[in-house]
Amino acid sequence: MRRSIPAFAAVLGLALTLTACGSDSDGGTAETTAPAGGEETTAPALTGTLTMWVDETRIDVMKPIVEQFQTETGVKVDLVQKVSGDIRTDFVSQVPTGEGPDVIIGAHDWTGEFVNNGVVAPIQLGDKAEEFxxxxxxxxxxxxxxYGAPYAIExxxxxxxxxxxxxxxxxTFDELVAEGKAAGKTYSVLIQQGDQGDAYHLYPLxxxxxxxxxxxxxxxSYTSELGLGGENGDKFATYLQKLGQEKVLDPALGGDQVKExxxxxxxxxxxxxPWYTTEFxxxxxxxxxxxxxSAGGSEAKPFVGVQGAFISAKSKNPVLANEFVTNFLTTEAVQTELYKAGGRLPALKTAAAKVDDPVLxxxxxxxxxxxxxxxIPEMGAMWQFWGTTQxxxxxxxATDPAGAWNTMVTNMQGAIDSAS
Known part of the structure; x- marks a missing residue:
């Protein structure tokens, strides 16, 4: 079902070398016999307790996965449910004190804050990274x-x-609008906006x-350099004006309105x-x-949100944490089970390819x-400028779309500079 423990020894080479001279009550006991004549060495026994934090939105999905891990390895997992509004800040504040978990399950956009606060350790996916x-x-x-092992995307x-x-x-998007209009319905294509705008839903365009x-x-890796200015940004702003004039986009249509x-x-x-398609x-x-x-000639790329597992920089059981995060959570069988339990597409390509739901x-x-x-931390300050201008x-x-867009970029850059 998943890689054997001997294969795991190769991934954790340095950690196992350090533990080979004796025992560690938290991480297991290793054989001390050096290899001779090409004989295989024995991998360490996995013992101890792994503490994992999960919020209420993910706890039911992770429970059977954790039980399976315990059955296969004999490792005890202390699965702690945290309030979604607190789990992120509690992790940042408690890890430095040694009171945090070994593993935390969460969203990829926590990464920048975690790294800047020194509370997560990098992980080594190696060649396996190409499988995602x-x-x-x-x-x-x-x-x-x-810094995280992905398991689901949306x-x-x-x-x-x-x-x-x-x-x-x-x-092209213009051809799509034309097809929609020819259908004779009220709207050619619906994209939610609302009075605050919605840059997220316009990002593919x-x-x-x-x-x-x-x-x-x-x-x-994202840099802190803005990429939405210049000639390309001006062209997009002008295109937004066109879509507004044609009533393809309408500030009166928020999420609930377009769904209904x-x-x-x-x-x-x-x-x-997918949060609406189930209702459909x-x-x-x-x-x-x-x-x-595409509206502008290049590929239309939506934002992708990813769920995954982070390892604490202060983990008391780094060997166990690595075994769960890099070896267990990344297998096709486990990613498939997570999909079945949570309804989100697996991040692993082989598991995603076997999803038989045509919608997903x-x-x-x-x-x-x-x-x-x-x-990156700079992202948080961008949304208000972005949505409001759009x-x-x-x-x-804003009768001069390029001018309004350039003012927005200037304000965004000012927010970045003031925070640095």
């Missing part, structure tokens, strides 16, 4: 190192009501203009995530999930090369 979707690994990459995509349009021929919120290094409109059959298309299928709609077509498979295709939600352009309050 690119966006999932990039999501946990910070300053060139990987993103938005284009959802089609097959009763209104049985097929999509459009290869923005990236298709090569105007990402931040630039990325070759390894996928799609349920009522008022549009053949909606850009949304439960209501009897026949839907398909497709990638968002569609989201997988749409987000396979998506853009991980930036986990909704002003869409609603017509």
């Amino acid at each position: 979707s690119t966006s999932a690994v990039q999501a946990f990459t910070y300053d060139g190192q990987i 993103n938005i995509a284009l959802v089609r009501n097959n009763a209104i349009l049985p097929e999509t021929k459009a290869t 923005q990236t298709s203009f090569d105007a990402p919120i931040f630039t990325q290094d070759a390894d996928g 409109a799609f349920l009522a059959g008022e549009s053949p298309y909606i850009v949304t995530g 299928t439960n209501a009897g709609l026949d839907i398909s999930v497709l990638p968002v077509p 498979a569609g989201f997988n295709e749409a987000g396979a090369t998506g853009a991980p939600m930036p986990s 909704v002003q352009i869409i609603g017509g309050q």
Whole structure:
């Protein structure tokens, strides 16, 4: 079902070398006989207790996985449920005191805060990193190192009501709008906005203009350099104005409004995530999930959110923590069980490929090369500038879209500079 313990010895080479001279009541007891004549050495017995924190939104998903780990290894796991509003801050405050857990389950966009506070240790996925979707690994990459083992991903995509349009021929977003209008419904395509704007749901269109919120290094790490300015940003801002003038985008349509409109059959298309598609299928709609077509000529990349496991920098049982995070949680069997329990796409490509739910498979295709939600600390200050400017352009309050966009970029840069 998963790799044998002898294979694990190779992954933890340094740790095992250090423990080979004696015993460790927390991490196990190792054989002291040196290899001779090519004979295999014996891996350490895994003993001790592993403490893991999980919030109430993930506890039921992780319980059977932890029980399986205990059965296979004999390791006792103390699974602690924490309040979702407190788990992140408690981890940051308690790890330095030695009171935190060995492992914490959470979202990838916690990574920047955890690394900057020195509370998580990098993990070594090695060649196994290639077995995960690119966006999932990039999501946990910070300053060139990987800090979490991904197990589930989610993103938005284009959802089609097959009763209104049985097929999509459009290869660009403008062609999609034209198809939607030809269907004769109230809306050509629904993308939620609201009076505060919604940059998250517009991000696939923005990236298709090569105007990402931040630039990325070759390894996928986000820098603090803004990437949405310049000529490409100006073009996207002008395109937003066009969509607003054509009433494709409307500040009056927030999340609830677009959901209800799609349920009522008022549009053949909606850009949304799996959190709404369950309601659509439960209501009897026949839907398909497709990638968002490009508006600017480049690939439309949605934000990707990733769930995973972090190892505490102060773990009392680093060998056990590594065994769970890098060897157990990353197997196809475990990732498949997590998918069945939580309904989110596995981050492991082989597990994702076996998902037989066509809706989730569609989201997988749409987000396979998506853009991980930036986990750098600077990201938090960007949303207000971003959404406000976009909704002003869409609603017509900003008559010079490029000018408004450049002012937004200047304000974003000011927020970054003042925080550094």
